[in-house]
Structure formats: C-alpha cells, structure tokens
Amino acid sequence: MSNATKQNNSGNGVGGILLTLAKSGDKWVQLLIIGGIILNTIMTKQNGNGISNNTRELDILRYNVARQVRSVYDNQNFLFDFVDEVRASQDKIQTKLDIPHASVTPFPRQHLPEFQPYPYP
DSSP states (O other): OOHHHHHHHTOSSHHHHHHHHHHTOOHHHHHHHHHHHHHHHHHHHHHHHHHHHHHHHHHHHHHHHHHHHHHHHHHHHHHHHHHHHHHHHHHHHHHHTTOOOOOOOOOOOOOOOOOOOOOOO
C-alpha cells in the first residue's frame, strides 16, 4: 500500500474520527457509527422529497401569480374601453352643441402577448 493511500484513510475530518473510533474495537461504538450512517442515509433521501415538494409548491405559486397578473391586465383594458366610450360620447355631445374642445385621444393600452397557460405539473 502506498503512503498516499494510508494518509487518505486516516484523514483529519469526520471520516478520520469515525475510522479511529471504528478501529477501537468496541462493538457499541461500531453499532453507533452504523446507526448514524443509516440515519444519515434516511435523512438524505427525505431531503430530496422536500426539495421536490417545494418545487411543486413554487410551480403552483407561479401559476397563480400568472393568472392574477393576466386578470389585472384584462380588467385594466376593460376600464380603458369604458373610459374611451365615455370620452367619445362627450366628444359627440360637445360637437353637436358646437362647443370648442380638444380632440379625444384613446387611452394607451398595455397589450400582453398571448402566452400559453403556465403548465401545471
């Protein structure tokens, strides 16, 4: 066995401490180390489940936000249509009564492109 391999096996980190404890020969210490490794494996697998659940929740949140933003723009366009209709009717009345007035310009619109609905996973 080379000298570099011996140094890697007796490292200074947690692995080195566990290796030193396992070499002690005490069965209870070895069982405790095995139990810790099993517990670490179980917790690590649960970690992945938590991440996928959080990703799913974020996707639901993105979907709801996209729907609400779309609704805000739709409501805004409805309001602008109403304002333009009122301004046009006032313009007609003022024109029939020969009242001098500035020409009516329609409200500027915010047009959203037609996006595909956000895919719900």
